[in-house]
Amino acid sequence: MPVLKEVKEIADKIRNMEIRGAGKIARYAAYALQLQAEGSKCRDATELWEEMKAAAKLLFETRPTAVSLPNALRYVMHRAKVAYSGGADVEQLRFVIVTAAKEFIHNSKSAVRRIGEIGAKRIEEGDVIMTHCHSKAAISVMKTAHDQGKNIKVIVTETRPRWQGKITARELADYGISVIYVVDSAARHYMKMTDKVVMGADSITANGAVINKVGTALIALTAKEHRVWTMIAAETYKFHPETMLGQLVEIEMRDPTEVIPEEELREWPHNIEVWNPAFDVTPPEYVDVIITERGIIPPYAAIDILKEEFGWALKYKEPWED
Amino acid sequence: MPVLKEVKEIADKIRNMEIRGAGKIARYAAYALQLQAEGSKCRDATELWEEMKAAAKLLFETRPTAVSLPNALRYVMHRAKVAYSGGADVEQLRFVIVTAAKEFIHNSKSAVRRIGEIGAKRIEEGDVIMTHCHSKAAISVMKTAHDQGKNIKVIVTETRPRWQGKITARELADYGISVIYVVDSAARHYMKMTDKVVMGADSITANGAVINKVGTALIALTAKEHRVWTMIAAETYKFHPETMLGQLVEIEMRDPTEVIPEEELREWPHNIEVWNPAFDVTPPEYVDVIITERGIIPPYAAIDILKEEFGWALKYKEPWED
Amino acid sequence: MPVLKEVKEIADKIRNMEIRGAGKIARYAAYALQLQAEGSKCRDATELWEEMKAAAKLLFETRPTAVSLPNALRYVMHRAKVAYSGGADVEQLRFVIVTAAKEFIHNSKSAVRRIGEIGAKRIEEGDVIMTHCHSKAAISVMKTAHDQGKNIKVIVTETRPRWQGKITARELADYGISVIYVVDSAARHYMKMTDKVVMGADSITANGAVINKVGTALIALTAKEHRVWTMIAAETYKFHPETMLGQLVEIEMRDPTEVIPEEELREWPHNIEVWNPAFDVTPPEYVDVIITERGIIPPYAAIDILKEEFGWALKYKEPWED
Amino acid sequence: MPVLKEVKEIADKIRNMEIRGAGKIARYAAYALQLQAEGSKCRDATELWEEMKAAAKLLFETRPTAVSLPNALRYVMHRAKVAYSGGADVEQLRFVIVTAAKEFIHNSKSAVRRIGEIGAKRIEEGDVIMTHCHSKAAISVMKTAHDQGKNIKVIVTETRPRWQGKITARELADYGISVIYVVDSAARHYMKMTDKVVMGADSITANGAVINKVGTALIALTAKEHRVWTMIAAETYKFHPETMLGQLVEIEMRDPTEVIPEEELREWPHNIEVWNPAFDVTPPEYVDVIITERGIIPPYAAIDILKEEFGWALKYKEPWED
Amino acid sequence: MPVLKEVKEIADKIRNMEIRGAGKIARYAAYALQLQAEGSKCRDATELWEEMKAAAKLLFETRPTAVSLPNALRYVMHRAKVAYSGGADVEQLRFVIVTAAKEFIHNSKSAVRRIGEIGAKRIEEGDVIMTHCHSKAAISVMKTAHDQGKNIKVIVTETRPRWQGKITARELADYGISVIYVVDSAARHYMKMTDKVVMGADSITANGAVINKVGTALIALTAKEHRVWTMIAAETYKFHPETMLGQLVEIEMRDPTEVIPEEELREWPHNIEVWNPAFDVTPPEYVDVIITERGIIPPYAAIDILKEEFGWALKYKEPWED
Amino acid sequence: MPVLKEVKEIADKIRNMEIRGAGKIARYAAYALQLQAEGSKCRDATELWEEMKAAAKLLFETRPTAVSLPNALRYVMHRAKVAYSGGADVEQLRFVIVTAAKEFIHNSKSAVRRIGEIGAKRIEEGDVIMTHCHSKAAISVMKTAHDQGKNIKVIVTETRPRWQGKITARELADYGISVIYVVDSAARHYMKMTDKVVMGADSITANGAVINKVGTALIALTAKEHRVWTMIAAETYKFHPETMLGQLVEIEMRDPTEVIPEEELREWPHNIEVWNPAFDVTPPEYVDVIITERGIIPPYAAIDILKEEFGWALKYKEPWED
Numbered sequence A, B, C, D, E, F: 001m002p003v004l005k006e007v008k009e010i011a012d013k014i015r016n017m018e019i020r021g022a023g024k025i026a027r028y029a030a031y032a033l034q035l036q037a038e039g040s041k042c043r044d045a046t047e048l049w050e051e052m053k054a055a056a057k058l059l060f061e062t063r064p065t066a067v068s069l070p071n072a073l074r075y076v077m078h079r080a081k082v083a084y085s086g087g088a089d090v091e092q093l094r095f096v097i098v099t100a101a102k103e104f105i106h107n108s109k110s111a112v113r114r115i116g117e118i119g120a121k122r123i124e125e126g127d128v129i130m131t132h133c134h135s136k137a138a139i140s141v142m143k144t145a146h147d148q149g150k151n152i153k154v155i156v157t158e159t160r161p162r163w164q165g166k167i168t169a170r171e172l173a174d175y176g177i178s179v180i181y182v183v184d185s186a187a188r189h190y191m192k193m194t195d196k197v198v199m200g201a202d203s204i205t206a207n208g209a210v211i212n213k214v215g216t217a218l219i220a221l222t223a224k225e226h227r228v229w230t231m232i233a234a235e236t237y238k239f240h241p242e243t244m245l246g247q248l249v250e251i252e253m254r255d256p257t258e259v260i261p262e263e264e265l266r267e268w269p270h271n272i273e274v275w276n277p278a279f280d281v282t283p284p285e286y287v288d289v290i291i292t293e294r295g296i297i298p299p300y301a302a303i304d305i306l307k308e309e310f311g312w313a314l315k316y317k318e319p320w321e322d
Helices: A005-015 A022-039 A045-060 A068-085 A090-120 A136-147 A164-174 A216-225 A241-245 A262-266 A299-310 B005-015 B022-039 B045-060 B068-085 B090-120 B136-147 B164-174 B216-225 B241-245 B262-266 B299-310 C005-015 C022-039 C045-060 C068-085 C090-120 C136-147 C164-174 C216-225 C241-245 C262-266 C299-310 D005-015 D022-039 D045-060 D068-085 D090-120 D136-147 D164-174 D216-225 D241-245 D262-266 D299-310 E005-015 E022-039 E045-060 E068-085 E090-120 E136-147 E164-174 E216-225 E241-245 E262-266 E299-310 F005-015 F022-039 F045-060 F068-085 F090-120 F136-147 F164-174 F216-225 F241-245 F262-266 F299-310
Strands: A128-131 A153-157 A178-182 A196-199 A210-213 A229-233 A272-274 A279-282 A289-292 A295-297 B128-131 B153-157 B178-182 B196-199 B210-213 B229-233 B272-274 B279-282 B289-292 B295-297 C128-131 C153-157 C178-182 C196-199 C210-213 C229-233 C272-274 C279-282 C289-292 C295-297 D128-131 D153-157 D178-182 D196-199 D210-213 D229-233 D272-274 D279-282 D289-292 D295-297 E128-131 E153-157 E178-182 E196-199 E210-213 E229-233 E272-274 E279-282 E289-292 E295-297 F128-131 F153-157 F178-182 F196-199 F210-213 F229-233 F272-274 F279-282 F289-292 F295-297
Touching: A005 A022, A005 A045, A022 A045, A022 A068, A022 A090, A045 A068, A045 A090, A068 A090, A068 A241, A090 A136, A090 A229, A090 A289, A090 A295, A128 A136, A136 A164, A136 A196, A136 A229, A153 A164, A164 A178, A164 B272, A196 A216, A210 A216, A216 A229, A216 A279, A216 B216, A241 A299, A241 F295, A272 B164, A289 A299, A295 A299, A295 D241, A299 D299, A299 F299, B005 B022, B005 B045, B022 B045, B022 B068, B022 B090, B045 B068, B045 B090, B068 B090, B068 B241, B090 B136, B090 B229, B090 B289, B090 B295, B128 B136, B136 B164, B136 B196, B136 B229, B153 B164, B164 B178, B196 B216, B210 B216, B216 B229, B216 B279, B241 B299, B241 C295, B289 B299, B295 B299, B295 E241, B299 C299, B299 E299, C005 C022, C005 C045, C022 C045, C022 C068, C022 C090, C045 C068, C045 C090, C068 C090, C068 C241, C090 C136, C090 C229, C090 C289, C090 C295, C128 C136, C136 C164, C136 C196, C136 C229, C153 C164, C164 C178, C164 D272, C196 C216, C210 C216, C216 C229, C216 C279, C216 D216, C241 C299, C241 E295, C272 D164, C289 C299, C295 C299, C299 E299, D005 D022, D005 D045, D022 D045, D022 D068, D022 D090, D045 D068, D045 D090, D068 D090, D068 D241, D090 D136, D090 D229, D090 D289, D090 D295, D128 D136, D136 D164, D136 D196, D136 D229, D153 D164, D164 D178, D196 D216, D210 D216, D216 D229, D216 D279, D241 D299, D289 D299, D295 D299, D295 F241, D299 F299, E005 E022, E005 E045, E022 E045, E022 E068, E022 E090, E045 E068, E045 E090, E068 E090, E068 E241, E090 E136, E090 E229, E090 E289, E090 E295, E128 E136, E136 E164, E136 E196, E136 E229, E153 E164, E164 E178, E164 F272, E196 E216, E210 E216, E216 E229, E216 E279, E216 F216, E241 E299, E272 F164, E289 E299, E295 E299, F005 F022, F005 F045, F022 F045, F022 F068, F022 F090, F045 F068, F045 F090, F068 F090, F068 F241, F090 F136, F090 F229, F090 F289, F090 F295, F128 F136, F136 F164, F136 F196, F136 F229, F153 F164, F164 F178, F196 F216, F210 F216, F216 F229, F216 F279, F241 F299, F289 F299, F295 F299
Parallel strands: A128 A153, A128 A196, A153 A178, A178 B272, A196 A229, A229 A289, A272 B178, B128 B153, B128 B196, B153 B178, B196 B229, B229 B289, C128 C153, C128 C196, C153 C178, C178 D272, C196 C229, C229 C289, C272 D178, D128 D153, D128 D196, D153 D178, D196 D229, D229 D289, E128 E153, E128 E196, E153 E178, E178 F272, E196 E229, E229 E289, E272 F178, F128 F153, F128 F196, F153 F178, F196 F229, F229 F289
Antiparallel strands: A210 A279, A289 A295, B210 B279, B289 B295, C210 C279, C289 C295, D210 D279, D289 D295, E210 E279, E289 E295, F210 F279, F289 F295
16 A cells, blocks of 8 residues: 655655644645545445545544644545545545545635634624624625725734734734734723724634633623623634544643743742643633634634544544555 | 921922832821821811811822822821811810821831731641732731641742733742742633732722733633632721712823833834733622621622721711812 | 691592502692691600601502602601601701701702712713613713713614603604614614613512613613623612512503403403513623712612611501501 | 516526515425426426526525525435436426425425424423423423323513513413413523423534524523533424524624613603614534434534535535536 | 629520520520629719620630620620710710610511511412511511401421421411412522512621521522512511621531431442531622511611611621720 | 234233333333344245234233333334335344344443543533432432542432432542531522532423423423533433423322322311322423433434434334334
């Protein structure tokens, strides 16, 4: 079951972080499967299927805790498996794989634009929107609404410790959108004047909880307190299938020096610990809708995305496992 | 009705902010009234009473929007008025005023210690406490609990934009208390492990709402969401009588350069506004108790403090008005 | 213990509803006590006190279920009792009674204006206010805010079945205030755009529940759901002391023909009952503040009003009872 | 691609509102597709498919904002597309279309009866039910429960401004069911005695929000406040697929003269606006179940209905689009 | 400062638990003070006051953690102190003490009856009431309602581990009241059919929290969830002044053998601990009213009871301390 | 359509309760269908299908109100129907049936183990877990977490009236897990120290409500109040398809003598009724996730289980009905 050299090279680059960013990794993984299918010398479907499984496993193991990478593999391999089990011959199987890979890449590339189109329909003339951190998908919603001539205003929280709010504020302002920039703690103070909250997601669990930049849960909480809609903009490859099988999403703890400069930290007493969690978990009851490139869903339908996109539904073997 | 020179000097210093800090201003105002009573040459009570009113008005007008200053005046003048109306002679009146002024000064000075003693009884061995900003009264609760040998841990939020959390963290740590330092946005993420929230107050309204450093309301909200007790440590002179007469507490908007350094701000596009509110308002239903130097009360009893301390109850003339 | 003829005449007019309206009845009752004190021939305090008790009982019995009438009597008689118990002589007692009666009448007359002054401080430039039914005290708040040059807009619900909303809408509009008139069912639909809810009260119980026109509770509920402030404007004589002793406030059931015209109703099948409750009960947790002529209080301090105004506190004898 | 004359006539009648009522329009649209398939002269499947698409587009454009009409088209065309893509020949395709159209018509006609059967199982002996407006589906639940010999009582709100409650009250009473008729504002006052709330829907969004007669949201809110079940009775063609793609449901603003008679309105000051929204939006967390003719679902499963009935799931092309 | 022999004997009996039961202990403590005042040989007020303080201290120390005992002492001594400070002579002081003691004893004895009278007004014909444990005050409410001819039904929870529900059930049933007896876990299942919850209290804190038999908080929680009124019947001597000064109410942990018979427990594995807390804490937001013998109050007014009854308000010295 | 003797014998044993326990009954029912398919003499698919329907009906009628039995039948017959409608020949149909039956039996047997594996991933080192009653699936989660070396502690409620908590406590303790045993009423008192609640289910409705041992709803309610996760461990055959068609789950009322020993009960007054409901209903908003052997789902996805496992989706004929 020879895995092609090009596939191995891509795997190496993913492992070494030469290829990085959730979307890019996912697209390269799909592309590697396409290359394998196109380049394979196999003469029968079983043989090709075995090769594909080997390639998928190789790619999967480069970053076993990521979300987007295995989702790309599942997208392609799930379709391949259905075809293979249904009796496809080697050419049909190859065709299915190549098509699925191209489809995934196309979808992934257009997802942010598509989320913008769908989400912008929910934005009304004059809306004040609150956002947190820097999310391409969330920004796409606001820019598209602006493109449609809607006069909106965006409250951007600075997003400590890494100040992603600054990037968001400048990006929106440069695009011509009015921005109000505030500290994270001011979220509740300005919720009364907010019409909608639009934020991104790092990943989304099977029961609709949203893992995103620390502070997201506080904003969603006070939005629900004020009956303001919280909309999460997220590409479907952010949905996290393993959580259906009980996997807890581990919250990454980042370096204290993001919070306190190293030289200052060195002088601090030893009984101060600096804790710097990257994310927090927003329970689904605080999220009104999730905007995906496939449409708007309530958070409790996260599971449907998993099923439709990745063929994951309520079982627990990867398509490349026996 | 000659107001003494010493009184006028104190009034000038308060106006010029040579005397500053809520507690200090209040104590000097009471002291000025004491000086006036002691130094007055009056031979009868009515004359002294008129002098006192003039002195009180003079002092009151130095900082008409403060809370602690008029409260100090009310404390002394309310007692003087009761004595005067009850027929006190000049010596009796002088005695009442001097005693009341000394009492106020003594109470004010010992209030933080007393709040520490009372509040610490509510802290239990092993408690994890969350606090925000830098409040002497709140810190007094934690230090006293530590003094009593209770093993506590304090989660301190950095408190953007002015990082008062750093001062709090160092002060507690230097005192020997274990500290966990986090960004403001992490408050909900660590609420599950928190046993009690202890925060200070800038002022407290007649219906028990707490005006305090922006971010306080978010923490109190998520504490209530998790059924964690929120305790506000506040000296009685923080209670704001005018709110009983409908006065809205205005939230101070501070300079944008506290949030973004001036040089950076200059380069920002003009359609970004930086809003920097100093405080927010925590509704009384999110506060479990207020710890004052006079005892622990539910927030809805704020009005009782106003009545007992300042003779304010449900009427609307200052004691020095006719 | 001869009750004066003039007092009896007033009692008759109250009983026959020649004198009507909560405020008017109360003022006449106080005036009758004043007349009795002024006109009495008594030579000693005990005799006068007995006469006053007789007069009070006579007046009380004219409308035993009203709220304002006994409150007027209590206001005067409580002060009389304190003086009498404290050893006042007949002239002192007479003086206390006459003064108290005049004070009550004055307060009652100026209460609506005073509520307007206090409440208007809570109204901000640009506020959208929702109101229900027709309440003089609530309207006074809005008119005073308008007088102060604040640009406000009022959403008025029509208030079925008796359309008091029409009166409110016209009164406000004639005064120059912009009005949006909607059916009662639209209250939640427009709550998102509402800044404050201001409504009146028919009476207020010892634990702060508000009895008011049916529909009030629904509006307060959805206001709380949206974190919009509900302010109840109510004169202190609306507070209902007997509820401290357990009395349930009975909700008046009015005639079905207010809901359905009689001729239409006659043709309806007999298994349709038309129920027409005049009031509903808003629990105190849905009310943020009560605006009285004596100041702003949280609903849980209703009891303080009862104590201060009527000397009622936690005991259970009328001052004219032995 | 000739569209048949009969189809065009139906399209005209829908456009001119000769055919009206959500159910009727939907059934005629399906019938028109059936006519087209039956009457078509096409000899191959591709040709027929093109004709069908043309007919569907024509019908779709008659009322582009309705919900039931496009749902009828989708029901038939989705099945046609599956057959066509699967390689059906012209006769098979025709058969599929005719069958699907008949099925839709049959289902639609029997939906109200079926909802009654399913919903009535949830009604228990002695239940007091509250309803609002006039909904055939909701009434069917109550009548069926009555037919089963269950002794029920129904509280009917009058439903301003158009008094649909009167129709509901009479219809139920004529059927032998005891009715209590109240103004809309009394909904909370009688919620304590209510066992279940049963209401209809105008349309239902992808995330389970219910658009229905203004006032529905207030009743559902107070039902949830009292832990009383809210059940929405709605045919599946009420589910609104476009909301999955972000479409906001626009709330129709109707004529002020429905609220205030024209002659009265003319005399009103110009600074009173009368706003008359036809509907409001009940968020899914206030709805316990939706009763459809296909079974009972939680509101968050609205999306499943869309998928199963209209083949809509998470994509965004109409079946008649290329 | 000789304390009388009779007083010492009472102190001994309280210490040895010959005198027991919250009410009885309190009444004997007041009686002991009365005896001391009556029997004292003192010739001047200061001497008597010193003797009284000595007696109060002696009695106080017999059971330092009880609530009713110090409250009895405070009731009498507070009045004595006011008189003494006001310049009473020895006979006046003796008179005040004896009167206050008799008053306390009388009030205490009649409190349960009085609570019944007040609380029963809140019970309506046909009410279904839920109660927990065995509370004389709560039972008094139900019996009085029954005496008034109201037809009520009481749901009694068995109250593990000591089955006090059995006593309550039998006492009510013997009195002629219909009882439904259920396990504690069934409280939520039957809350829908419950009209009011009436329970007792072991003690009540300064901020209105209710300490009562474990399980009380669960019932109050689900009552609030269903918008059913929770009424706590409690004599005023149950109010706990020290909590105003921060004292935490310690929850008594009782013997495991109340939960599991000793012989069974002996055979259990050692890694099972049996925890048997006697009480739990119901937060004030779950309590609608407290019914005392002095009237009905919202829980947040607990502090008023403390002030009025025990002269405690916001200071922190016992009247017998210097 | 001869049903085999062996099948009839199994049916008899199920009816006579010789075969009992939800899991066992279900597996025997599937096995009976397998026997029928294997033993049938039919020569064509139609004949076999008719026989299978007869066998299924016979088995179904043995216990028409059970949940697991019809679910087993549906599992097999749904797959059979799909095959039969798809044109399977007799051998293919037989093969499908035998395979489906074996699969069901295998899944059912391994479900508890599988639930343990999936659920244990959600348990973290040091967790304190609360459980109620005795649930094999819930216990499997805790044991598996223990097997993985996680140091956990379990709070077990005694579960009146039948003390299933004792069995749970001993089973866990014998397995080496630390247990805290408390009365049911203590659930809220210890919720603050609880990290997760894990309980079983008797059955689960189409909208995600959990029917389980009385008391479950109270624990889930207070867990939600404290923001503690409630996880329900339940095999998929616990999901109740008929509820989709409106069926109300009837709550079994068990014998009073489970609550009060018969001899004691005989002496009780006749106006005490003892009500002993076996179960209560936990609404889906209090359940965070359901752990099934197929994965973790939000309660609102219960409907997906019904569709995937039993082919039930939104229609209403059993597969063995015509």
